Structures are given as structure tokens and as C-alpha cells.
Amino acid sequence: MLKLLHTADWQIGKLFGQFEPDEAALLADARFKAVERLAKLASEQDLDLVLVAGDVFDAQGVADRTIHRLFNAMAGFSGRWVMLPGNHDAALSESVWTLAARLNAIPGNVSLCVKPEPLILDSLGVAILPAPLTQRNTFSDLTEWFAAAETPAGMLRIGLAHGSVQGILAEAIDSANPIAAGRAEQAGLDYLALGDWHGTRQVDARCWYSGTPETDRFRANDSGQALRVELSGPGALPLVTPVRTGHYRWQSDALTLRVASDIDQALQHLSAFAAADVVQLSVSGQTDLAGQRRLQQAIGQAQGRVHSLLADLSALRLEPTAEDIDALHADGYLGEVIADLRAEQQGPDAEVARDALTLLAGFLDDRRGGAA
Template identity: 30%
Template sequence: MGLKFLHTSDLQIGMTRGFLGADAQPRFEAARIEAIARLGRAAADNGCAFIVMAGDVFEHNSLAPRTIGRAVEALKALPVPVFLLSGNHDPLTADSYFYQVSEIAGVTVFYDSEPIEFTAPGGEVVELVGAPLRSRHTSEDLVAQAIAGLEPTSRIRIAVGHGQVFSRGDEDAPNLIDLPLVERKLAEGAIDYLAMGDTHSAQPIGSSGRVWYSGAPEATDFRELATGGGENNSGKALVVEVTKPGVEQAEVSVEEVEVGQWTFEAPVVEVNSRAEAEEFISFLDAYPHKERTVIKYALVGTVDIATKRYLESALAEREEVFAVLYERERLMDLHLEPSEDDLAELAQGGFVGRALEELIAQAGAESEGFDAAAAIEAEAAGGGGADPDRGTVARDAINLLFRLSKES
């Protein structure tokens, strides 16, 4: 049997999200600290000798005293030792919390890239090599600097880094991690696994199977149900097992384990009838832990006024139950097309009826040819899109017209 350890990152204790509000935000913040205990249980349950947190343990270096105090208590209670790396959110500056938490028994901070020796419960000596960030932005490949001079060894050696491997733009950045160098060092036995942080979805990098992003142990952003994109694999930690019989390449297996409690999802749903509207509401009702579920939804299609009012009423009821349930205005494309009954109720042929028809045409005028996937991609890229204000105003006017007509 080989050595096991737990790989995690991007806990970002103290994170705030503006859309959560006064009710959900404190629970969201508490869950990030409680995740430390869940990580400890996952490590103990899977026979891990230690935990590695690969950067962004804290959201920033100016947290409320209560937040850092509770985090310290959670770290003290961990059942196995933990190794902490600074990231771009919590760099090793003079005000870093790592100096405070390093005083806790069982907590080791990577202050530099000198190998740290750790003796596992079975007596095996393991080396850990970190690449800590000392500022929010770096112009160097810190992982390359940490591992370039390492020679092959018969010991298990774990490297720990934080950053990106691939450029998100058209040009390579000098701080991108040199994956070919990493894989050469893996092949020659100088390192056996690179534990990465920064990307919030758990995933392997490269072809070796020994370079992984652990993803965030609690969700931080939305999973796009329509495209499978976004933060699509967070809420995990990695149980890594390393077996190394000699200087040659180690055997490594990686297993994802669930540790997260919060759900962030962004559905785009087509609704063209009362039955489909009810199906969407049933979809929302199926979420098991609504108090820690955040949904931003977009509805696409054409409905009559009665169905629209059913949706508004049903959604308003559920807004009180979910952590957050709100309309994704940029992608909303729900047309109003009155049924014969709707028109009869609104004095078809008179002034009210003519006003209704004009407003309906205005509400749908900018929505023709709507492509949900393209709109999601444009939104993710920070692009604009059709100005939603005119259609939104028209929809609000229709609802007001309907209500006033019913009252009269």
C-alpha cells in the first residue's frame, strides 16, 4: 500500500458574494470554515497521512477577527497535519494570516521552496516542495523555480503550486506554469505529484495523471446546466495515493471525494406551455437542500398571461425558501402571447386590448433568434448583448395592465 494524502485548495475563507444578501451570506461564510472539519473527516476516513491546501486558503489578508478566529479553531481540530501554501488571494505579505496559523500544532506553512520532510505514520519520509506566492500578481513561473533544481530521489516528493497552466488570452504570460518541465520532472522521479490550486473545478492537467487541480471544496460560482461549463466540478477534494518502489516513476491514483454542501446552478429552460412551466417549478422543488442552493435561471419561450402569472407566483413563493433564487435578466427571453381568454378578459378590440397588443409586440421585438448557448458564452466573456431594458419595461407594463384590468 502506498502513501495517501488529501489535496485541496481555494477554500477562500471569508469570501463574500453580493447576490447572497443578509440572510444567506453568513451561512455561506460559515460553511467555508466548516469545510475545514469536513476535509479533516475525509482525510481520516480515507487513511490520509496529511492534508495539502494549495493556495487561496483565505479570501484576502484583511478578514474580520471573528472569521480568522473561527478558522484558527477549525485548523486546531484537524485530525491530521496540514501543509498550507499561499496563493494570489492570500499572498505571503507582512499582514498574512499564515504567520498566525503557523503557530498551531500540526500546521506547516510553505514560506519558501526548500523541501520539507514529513515522517508518515508508517515511518516513510516524504518531501514536500511548495511554490508560495508573495504578492497577488507575479511575473514568474514559481513552480518552475521550485522544482527546476530537484534531482531524482527514491523518496516520495510532492510539489505544491498555485496558478494557471494555460493562457486565457492570445499571448503566453510569463507566470504560466511550464507543464512540459513539470512532466519531465515527473518522468525522471524528481517529483511524483504536483498539487495545484487556482482553478475551482477539480480536473487533471496534462497526460501524466499526476498533475491535478483539486478545485474548491465549496462552490464559489455557477455551473451552467445548458452547456456544462462554468464551475462544473467544485465541492470536491482529492485523495491521492502514491507508491514509489525506487527512483523510477511512482504509481499515482487520484480519487475525487465529495466535501461541499452548497450548490450554485444556472439553468436555461424552455417554457412554451403551462405544463412546461409546472415542470420547471417541479425541477426547482426537487433540490434537496434549498437553504444552501443558489439558482439564477433564464426562461426562454412563449406563454400566455395566465401562465406568466403562475410562474411569477410560484417563483415568489420559492424565493423565500432558497438561499437565493433570481432571474438572469440578460438571458431571459420569455415572450407573452395572450390566449383568447386573456384577450377577452382585457376587453379585446378596445383601448386596453390595443395597448396590450402593442406592449406584447414590444416585449418580444428584441428576442427573436435567441441563442442561449451563445448568450452564455458572451456573458462569460464579459461581452454585452441586446439591451434588456426595453423588453423588461414592456413586460412590467403588461403585468400592471393585467392587474389593473382585473381590479376594475
């Protein structure tokens, strides 16, 4: 029986520009730690092989240190690694892979598949059929040669590719780097290991996307995993088991405030976020001044507790109550302005008056809070 780990889309060197620099640095570092966990998993479970189905690196222009650090992170597993160039790290004439070779950074137990030809691993009884990308985007199916590829009798046939299986993913994704649906069966493969889609997904009984081992975007696609695959022999169906490998939990939430009690529910929701959470939060609806203060305080507390919280309050309307206005204690000219705006809310320009009153009340409340 062959036992292997299928992983892909490590995106080493990825930048996270939407976050604060310290948060971005930790997210980038987490990708190396995910590789260390993969190596530890493969070693502890005594696996025979690790397949990496493309996009090991996020870009061609990574630093020398990044390349060395990546291969050092793999040191925990001394068995065979098989790596495939994807669209982010395509096997160009000059690429991150040629730089890694010049740096003498690639260990002896790593097989890099830069040509569409069988990789025969006699000691494991397996033939790997790779479809490396030699440019970022192609519009022909690079796995087409699998069917005609001759491999030794009695050996397992495993395909390794990076791209979009036509007809199963979002329509916008079915463009570059296509892979025909049913390729595993058509090419007589025992298993087809795919990369490019960052979530774990089964295509058919012999074909899977592993997804990225460390989530890197706000999308509910079952990411942060690798696949343990057991093949009992040629022709037998693979036994595929997803294994959780990610550390950070990325989630996108939307809250709508309509009545006063919604603030309490929003605060309870925020209190549930923990240290490993990376949150994108949007808040819409309306609230009074007291509700706004409570919400902003809760967001500030959560931002100090979680890894990252990106909060968008642009769709939240501030609707001060009469009690809110009275509590501002605005006198003189400002008092007259507030009185006029309150009165104009009953006239034809009610919406304009309400917006102006909301802005002014918020400014006065902020100033009052700063003076307290």
C-alpha cells in the same frame, strides 16, 4: 505508503454580494464547515498529510475572528497540514499570514510554506517543494526551481503550487502565475498538487487540480471535492480518488417558453430544486397572463424551498390572449386604449402596440390581483 488529502481554494472570508444577506452569510459559513469535513475525512481515513494548495483565505483583510475560526475548524485532524499562499492570500511582507502569526493562531501541526525551499518531513518520508506566491500576480513560472532542488534519496518528491498550467485551461486564464505543462515529469515529482482552478481536473498522471471543497460560483467545473492521493513509493504512479466534500449544489439553468405546455414543464423543473440548491435561472420566450402568474407563483414557492434562487425574467415577453384582455374588465378610457392597441397590432406599428398592450395588461392584471 503515503496517504494524503489534496485540497485548495478554501477562499475563507469570501463575500457573496449577489445574494440576500442571510443567504450570503450561510454560504460564507459553509466554507468553514467544508474545512471541518476535510479534517474529519483525514482523521477517519487515517491519512498522513493534508496539502492545501493556495488561497486558504479569500483576501488579506479578514477579521481576527475569521483567522481563529479557520484554524479551529482544522482541529479535527491532528496530523500534518501543509499550507501554501496563493494569489488571494499571497505572502506579502504584511499579509493575512503575518497577522495569523502575530495572533499566535497557527497550530504546531501546520507548516506554512512562505519560501521556495524544500520542506522535509522525515517522519513521513516526503519532501515538499512549494512555490508560494509573494504577490498576487507573477508572470514567471515559480515552479521552475523544482527540477534543480535536491532532496534526500529515497524520499517522495511532491510539488505544491498555485497557478495556471499553460495550454490546458481557458485562454483568458493562461496569463498570470503560469506553470509549465509537464512540470511534474520534468522535475522528477511523484505528485504535483495544484490550486487556483476551482474545479477538479487532471493535468497528467502526476498532476491534478483539486478544486475548491465547497462550490462558490455558477460554473460546471466539477467543484466541491478534494483528492485522496496514495503514493506507494518513489517513482510509482499516484492513485488519485476524488472525494465529494461540498454541501451546496450550484447550478445555472435557462428555460425557454414557446407554447402553453412549456409552462407545465417549467413548473416541473422548478419543483425538483431542493434545500441545498443555489440556482441562477433565466427565462426567455413568451407566455400569456395565466402562464406568467403560474410561473411567478412557482418561483416564489421554490425560493422558499431552496437555499437561493436568482431568477431573471427580463427576456420573457408577456403576450396576453384575447381572453386575457377580456378578463381584465377594463372599461371607460382604459377600455378604449386597450381596443385601440389591439387594433393597431394589425398596422405598421404592430410591435410598438403589442409591447404597450403587454405592459398595460400586466399592470391591470397586477392591480386586479392586488384588489382580490
